[in-house]
Amino acid sequence: MQKLTKAQEEIMHLIWELGECTVGDLREAIAEREGKKPAHSTVSTLVLALDKRGFLTHRQYGRTYVYEPVISREEYGQRSLGQLIKKFFGGSPQLAVSHLVESEDLSLDELNDLVRKLEDNED
16 A cells, blocks of 8 residues: 555545545635635645545546545554554564553553453454
């Protein structure tokens, strides 16, 4: 899976929230969050790149394009996490979790909860 730029990822998060949307819908959502509406060409360029890379699909109604995600937020997150583990932890999820525990980003209670969930999934 191709890695998205920060701007493309931000647009994807908006699209995941909105579901089907147009470039105009995205511009309005950005304006609500940031107080300033970005240029139509800026958002359109990002959306076209996402469409071309297979993250979005579209339907055309006259001159209007309605976009929707092809990949879910969860699927993108799983793939991204897998790439992160492969790149920085030699493909070892154990090393990644160990690092989180050692750096205190993951408490022992949270780790125990994860172990319980894994054990429940084995049943």
